[in-house]
Amino acid sequence: MKTTAIPLTRLELPSRSHLATRLPHFITLMKPRVMVLAVFTALVGLTIAPGHLDPLLGSVAIVAIAAGAGAAGVLNMWYDADIDAAMTRTAMRPIPRGKVSRLEALVFGLVLAGGAVAALGIALNVKAAALLAFAIFFYVVVYTVWLKRSTPQNIVIGGAAGALPPVIGWAAATGDIGLEPLILFLIIFLWTPPHFWALSLNRADEYARAGVPMLPVVAGRDATTRQIFIYSVLLVPVSVLPWALGFAGALYGAAAAVCGAILVALAAQLSREADRHAAHRLFAFSILYLFVLFAALLASNSNQWPTTLSTRAVATVGSTQAASPPSQVRTARSPARVRVDEV
Numbered sequence: 001m002k003t004t005a006i007p008l009t010r011l012e013l014p015s016r017s018h019l020a021t022r023l024p025h026f027i028t029l030m031k032p033r034v035m036v037l038a039v040f041t042a043l044v045g046l047t048i049a050p051g052h053l054d055p056l057l058g059s060v061a062i063v064a065i066a067a068g069a070g071a072a073g074v075l076n077m078w079y080d081a082d083i084d085a086a087m088t089r090t091a092m093r094p095i096p097r098g099k100v101s102r103l104e105a106l107v108f109g110l111v112l113a114g115g116a117v118a119a120l121g122i123a124l125n126v127k128a129a130a131l132l133a134f135a136i137f138f139y140v141v142v143y144t145v146w147l148k149r150s151t152p153q154n155i156v157i158g159g160a161a162g163a164l165p166p167v168i169g170w171a172a173a174t175g176d177i178g179l180e181p182l183i184l185f186l187i188i189f190l191w192t193p194p195h196f197w198a199l200s201l202n203r204a205d206e207y208a209r210a211g212v213p214m215l216p217v218v219a220g221r222d223a224t225t226r227q228i229f230i231y232s233v234l235l236v237p238v239s240v241l242p243w244a245l246g247f248a249g250a251l252y253g254a255a256a257a258v259c260g261a262i263l264v265a266l267a268a269q270l271s272r273e274a275d276r277h278a279a280h281r282l283f284a285f286s287i288l289y290l291f292v293l294f295a296a297l298l299a300s301n302s303n304q305w306p307t308t309l310s311t312r313a314v315a316t317v318g319s320t321q322a323a324s325p326p327s328q329v330r331t332a333r334s335p336a337r338v339r340v341d342e343v
Contacts, residue, residue: 025094030070038069038165044294045166048301049173060123061172067116068132072139074109086210128172135164152218159192183241190235194228198283225271232267236260251300259289
């Protein structure tokens with residue numbers, strides 16, 4: 001019986017050049033710019049936490065949180081491929097362009113999410129891993145699948161997922177959740193609506209065409225600018241709390257006050273003018289605002305934890321040390337010392 005040899009070319013795996021060509025598309029799916037901001041806030045939470053985490057474990061925690069944030073972005077783009085294709089701002093993303101299939105994106109996102117949560121749980125602790133898993137679930141299922149297409153309050157409620165990274169970083173370092181990271185959570189939570197609503201003001205027509213009930217589409221421009229102003233005003237006193245409670249120094253307090261005043265002024269200007277330029281200025285500054293606030297927190301951490309805030313966290317680090325090998329966790333001193341060069 002005569003057999004036909006199958007050409008070797010049919011059995012060849014994708015070439016390296018082909019994989020290298022597709023790699024940038026998978027990176028784009030992870031929303032790297034959003035991921036960087038999330039990772040930075042997580043790094044601040046991890047670094048200012050009481051005690052001292054082994055640098056290797058700290059690196060693993062940051063990589064895992066980055067992978068988790070990236071996985072959430074991938075799964076968001078997987079589910080929202082139809083919306084992305086209908087909007088000018090997102091039409092050039094990999095799935096609408098056909099560079100990555102929806103199935104590939106789904107598998108990539110699930111594998112990335114599972115690996116990130118497992119790595120954080122195995123290398124650090126279960127509480128941090130559970131928080132990361134919850135953040136991914138909340139962003140993908142609660143925000144992307146449910147809220148985004150059903151309510152103009154999607155950004156307000158869904159913003160909880162984006163506010164969790166500093167809490168995850170703190171939990172990775174201490175194995176606990178203290179008042180300090182919850183305040184950082186609240187800062188990002190209140191920052192999110194002005195940030196995204198300022199963006200959506202100039203994209204209201206696109207959101208309407210895609211069927212997404214963003215606030216400017218449902219309530220109009222005036223109501224949206226009014227809500228932006230309210231949230232901006234509420235954010236100012238909350239942003240000052242780290243300094244007022246003593247776990248950030250005067251540099252942070254000054255940065256929070258100055259940046260908060262600028263944010264409120266831009267929000268007030270947007271309420272009066274409500275034009276495209278005013279909305280874009282507020283959106284652009286909001287990104288700088290969050291970065292400056294957390295950079296100042298990192299740089300000005302007072303190195304002395306108030307007893308009322310830090311007792312439980314320091315005790316947790318101590319108990320974690322007792323339960324873990326010396327090579328993994330060690331308490332440097334109490335209060336913890338944080339230096340800028342540790343970033």
